[in-house]
Amino acid sequence: MLKxxxxxxxxxxxxxxxxxxxxxAAAVVECPQGTVWNGDECSLVIKxxxxxxxxxxxxxxxxxxxxxxxMQIACASPHGYWNAARxxxxxxxxxxxxQDNAIxxxxxxxxxxxxxxxxxxxxxxxxxxxASSPVAVDPAALxxxxxxxxxxxxxQIGIVPEAKPGSIGLVGLPTWLxxxxxxxxxxxxxxxxxxxxxxxxxxxxxxxxTTWTMGDGGVAxxxxxxxxxxxxxxxxxxxxxxxxxxxxxxxxxxxxxxxxATWTSNTGAQGVFNFAVANSTSIAMGEAQVxxx
Amino acid sequence: MTRFHAKAAxxxxxxxxxxxxxxxxxxxxxxxxATTPSATATPTSTFNDEQQQAVAAVTRFYEVLDQVATxxxxxxxxxxxxxAGDLVDQRLQTYQQYRVAGVRQxxxxxxxxxxxxxxxxGAFEVTVCVDRSDVDLLDPEGKSIIAADSPRRVVHQFGIRxxxxxxxxxxxxxxxxx
Numbered sequence: 001m002l003k004x005x006x007x008x009x010x011x012x013x014x015x016x017x018x019x020x021x022x023x024x025a026a027a028v029v030e031c032p033q034g035t036v037w038n039g040d041e042c043s044l045v046i047k048x049x050x051x052x053x054x055x056x057x058x059x060x061x062x063x064x065x066x067x068x069x070x071m072q073i074a075c076a077s078p079h080g081y082w083n084a085a086r087x088x089x090x091x092x093x094x095x096x097x098x099q100d101n102a103i104x105x106x107x108x109x110x111x112x113x114x115x116x117x118x119x120x121x122x123x124x125x126x127x128x129x130x131a132s133s134p135v136a137v138d139p140a141a142l143x144x145x146x147x148x149x150x151x152x153x154x155x156q157i158g159i160v161p162e163a164k165p166g167s168i169g170l171v172g173l174p175t176w177l178x179x180x181x182x183x184x185x186x187x188x189x190x191x192x193x194x195x196x197x198x199x200x201x202x203x204x205x206x207x208x209x210t211t212w213t214m215g216d217g218g219v220a221x222x223x224x225x226x227x228x229x230x231x232x233x234x235x236x237x238x239x240x241x242x243x244x245x246x247x248x249x250x251x252x253x254x255x256x257x258x259x260x261a262t263w264t265s266n267t268g269a270q271g272v273f274n275f276a277v278a279n280s281t282s283i284a285m286g287e288a289q290v291x292x293x
Numbered sequence: 294m295t296r297f298h299a300k301a302a303x304x305x306x307x308x309x310x311x312x313x314x315x316x317x318x319x320x321x322x323x324x325x326x327a328t329t330p331s332a333t334a335t336p337t338s339t340f341n342d343e344q345q346q347a348v349a350a351v352t353r354f355y356e357v358l359d360q361v362a363t364x365x366x367x368x369x370x371x372x373x374x375x376x377a378g379d380l381v382d383q384r385l386q387t388y389q390q391y392r393v394a395g396v397r398q399x400x401x402x403x404x405x406x407x408x409x410x411x412x413x414x415g416a417f418e419v420t421v422c423v424d425r426s427d428v429d430l431l432d433p434e435g436k437s438i439i440a441a442d443s444p445r446r447v448v449h450q451f452g453i454r455x456x457x458x459x460x461x462x463x464x465x466x467x468x469x470x471x
Contacts, residue, residue, distance in 0.1 A: 031440060031443070032440050032442065035440045035443070037467070038387050038430075039383060039384060039387060039465060040402070040423065040425050040428075040447070040467075041425055041428075041430075041439050041440070041443040041444065041445065041447075042439070042440035042442075042443035042444075043430055043438045043439050043440065043443070044438040044439075044440065045390070045394075045438070086386060087386065087390070088389065101373075102373040102374045102457060102459070103370060103373045104457060105373070105377045105378075105456045105457045105461075106456055106457035106458070115385075115389070117389060117390075117393050119393045120393075122392065122393050122395070124369070124389045124392040124393050125369070125389075126368075126369035126370055126372075126385045126389060127370050127373070128382060128385065
């Protein structure tokens with residue numbers, strides 16, 4: 001009798017199936033399309049108000065691979081790593097419940113884990129027992145964790161004419177541009193590894209180029225730190241990174257160091273983060289006037 | 294004709310308890326009041342003490358299920374007291390999603406006629422009519438999420454096992470209407 005396909009007329013499909021769709025009863029009861037057997041009846045599944053699992057990984061190619069009801073969520077959270085099978089963040093329960101707690105169900109091995117979902121301000125958790133760790137470590141989340149732990153320092157702008165009161169450069173003469181503080185945290189490379197749950201991720205970050213926005217609409221893109229100006233160079237142009245202004249004025253110069261952080265893992269997963277770190281200063285440019293008396 | 298109706302010779306005492314749960318059964322009996330708790334199945338002399346305990350485990354299962362579904366203050370972990378294995382995992386996941394989505398249950402489950410209890414020594418199969426006709430599942434806007442044509446009185450066959458020193462439901466299969 002329950003075998004009949006229940007009419008779905010008028011039943012709006014609101015959402016995704018619950019995690020219990022695989023219940024034994026499902027083999028006997030056929031629910032209308034868009035509904036699931038929840039163990040006792042066919043029910044629609046209500047859409048959760050909003051995603052709240054945190055944001056994905058920082059605007060890069062290494063986007064989060066974790067989703068909840070079609071929404072991309074952070075794979076790692078204070079509640080542990082996302083477990084797609086249970087649709088929740090999982091981490092070992094701390095402290096572990098006492099051995100006489102019903103959750104152990106007679107087991108003396110394994111451990112108790114906490115499954116937590118926090119969506120739209122609502123948090124719900126429960127315990128479950130597992131013989132071995134169900135905490136699936138997401139390499140992308142580890143990579144994000146490494147990136148977040150690294151220091152990326154803005155470039156100290158080296159520029160001639162100098163960025164100080166009373167210093168005025170001449171229109172048409174070469175402007176030299178360089179990074180005054182080249183180092184691992186400013187231009188890279190810097191590398192770091194992290195291991196969790198048997199997954200090891202190594203991330204290497206370096207600046208691939210520096211984009212100099214000159215304030216007059218012009219842009220100079222340079223590779224490397226550039227060449228610091230010395231008086232001996234006179235009016236020569238920089239051999240590595242320079243610019244020429246066409247008009248007098250006070251300009252805001254921004255040095256944007258473009259980082260590429262590539263990561264690989266022992267699982268075969270890999271990815272790239274691209275991001276930039278910027279710093280600015282101001283310079284004045286004037287025109288030389290020839291005065292004849 | 295459901296399995297429930299096919300059971301012909303049901304002792305009067307059994308019939309009474311059955312009708313408390315599955316209203317509309319073949320034998321007239323007092324109707325339960327609205328305040329009747331989940332548990333209504335009372336083992337009878339048909340079953341030995343062990344088997345009666347197995348039936349009681351089904352009743353407890355629905356009592357706790359009703360509690361966690363109606364009162365978010367009740368920890369989902371309470372389900373571990375009455376269920377284990379895949380069954381508790383399934384129900385935990387379902388009711389966690391309900392809570393996150395703001396779905397609340399109204400009404401109580403009635404555990405009705407016990408069709409059969411087999412097994413012993415800590416491993417039983419209990420076949421029982423579960424009446425959810427007074428139960429509704431409401432979304433945050435108060436709309437029912439139960440399919441209009443969903444069966445509401447269903448014969449469940451429960452696997453009851455002694456787990457960690459207590460009888461718990463470990464399997465649940467819906468097999469017919471009642």
